[in-house]
Amino acid sequence: GAVVSQHPSRVICKSGTSVKIECRSLDFQATTMFWYRQFPKQSLMLMATSNEGSKATYEQGVEKDKFLINHASLTLSTLTVTSAHPEDSSFYICSAPDAGTSARNEQFFGPGTRLTVL
Amino acid sequence: SQKIEQNSEALNIQEGKTATLTCNYTNYSPAYLQWYRQDPGRGPVFLLLIRENEKEKRKERLKVTFDTTLKQSLFHITASQPADSATYLCALDITGRRALTFGSGTRLQVQP
Numbered sequence: 508g509a510v511v512s513q514h515p516s517r518v519i520c521k522s523g524t525s526v527k528i529e530c531r532s533l534d535f536q537a538t539t540m541f542w543y544r545q546f547p548k549q550s551l552m553l554m555a556t557s558n559e560g561s562k563a564t565y566e567q568g569v570e571k572d573k574f575l576i577n578h579a580s581l582t583l584s585t586l587t588v589t590s591a592h593p594e595d596s597s598f599y600i601c602s603a604p605d606a607g608t609s610a611r612n613e614q615f616f617g618p619g620t621r622l623t624v625l
Numbered sequence: 626s627q628k629i630e631q632n633s634e635a636l637n638i639q640e641g642k643t644a645t646l647t648c649n650y651t652n653y654s655p656a657y658l659q660w661y662r663q664d665p666g667r668g669p670v671f672l673l674l675i676r677e678n679e680k681e682k683r684k685e686r687l688k689v690t691f692d693t694t695l696k697q698s699l700f701h702i703t704a705s706q707p708a709d710s711a712t713y714l715c716a717l718d719i720t721g722r723r724a725l726t727f728g729s730g731t732r733l734q735v736q737p
Contacts, residue, residue, distance in 0.1 A: 511668075541724050550714060550727040551669070564722075600668045604723050612657060612718065614725060616668035 509535045509605040513617035520591055521625055528586045528620045530557075530601030536581035537603035541614070542574075545598040557584040557601075591624045598622075628652065629717060629728040637734045638705055646700040646731045648715035658691055658698050659725070661714045669714055673700075705735045 510533040520526050530540055538559045543551040555576055556564040563576035573595075575587040588595055598621050602614040628651045638644050648658070657676045661669035675682045675691040675698065682689050688701040702709050712732045716725040 513668075539723065550729050551725075553724050553726065556722060556724055598666075602668070602725075612723060613659065613671040613674055614669075614723070616661075616670070619666065619668045621666070 509533075509603075509615040511601065511603055511615045511617040513599075513601060513620050515620060516618060517621045517623075519623045519625065522592050523590055525587055525589045526591055526622060528588070528599055528601075528622075530584045530586070530603075530617050532582045532603050532605075532615075535603075535605045537584075537605070538581060540578060540584040540601055540603045542576065542584075542586050543600045543602065545600060545619075551600060555586075557586075559584075588622065591622070593624045596622055596624045629715060629726060631713075631715060631728040631731045633731045634729070635732045635734065637736060640705060640707060640735055640737050642705055644702040644705050644709070644733055644735070646713050646715075646733070648698040648700065648728050650696050650717060650728075653696075653717065653719055654693065655717045655719070657718070658689075659716045660687075660689055660698075660700050661716060661727075663712045663714055663730070665712075672713075702733075705733075707735045707737050709733060710735050 512531045514529045540557040542554045545551045557578040559578045565571045578584040600619040602616040630649045659674045660672045663669045673689045686703045690699045712730045714730045715728040719726045
């Protein structure tokens, strides 16, 4: 099946620094990728849609200037948390639909990135 | 507003029994509904998708039903095993952009 990777798997940073998280589709091309955030004991919440070659679409309440998304190629989307603060500590997960499975509509999720801001 | 509820936060069952998880939604008529499994500290893994014109779908020990009148999906794991212990999430594509809106999840614990 299609594989999505994320890097890093875990990051700890100081308040005020920026952190970049990479999401890669390893064996398929993804013109669209999705970024989710999951706080402890809660479900996944969609943050934004990453579109290859165009601007990302952000969900209501998500600050686009704080969560910068770049989708420069068909296999890579990056999420940069700028000037991170402790309240940004969360589990960030990306996903991508495989164009080859578009008729099935299933999503392939990365393993997630645990961000801890001190 | 759209709402997806999984009415059991946690479910404990004995090995060999059938686990039944419920997903209810409001204010929406989805073309399909999906179920995912999530283990602690990991991303969700796709299990099953059921379309609005399908009443039931099976995959090995898994069975999903979809009642669009009741706005409810049931997810069954038969002959449950301790390895089935995980959080199970139902999800809908509410926006039509293939982005998913997830239910709150049910944490299943299968006791040996």
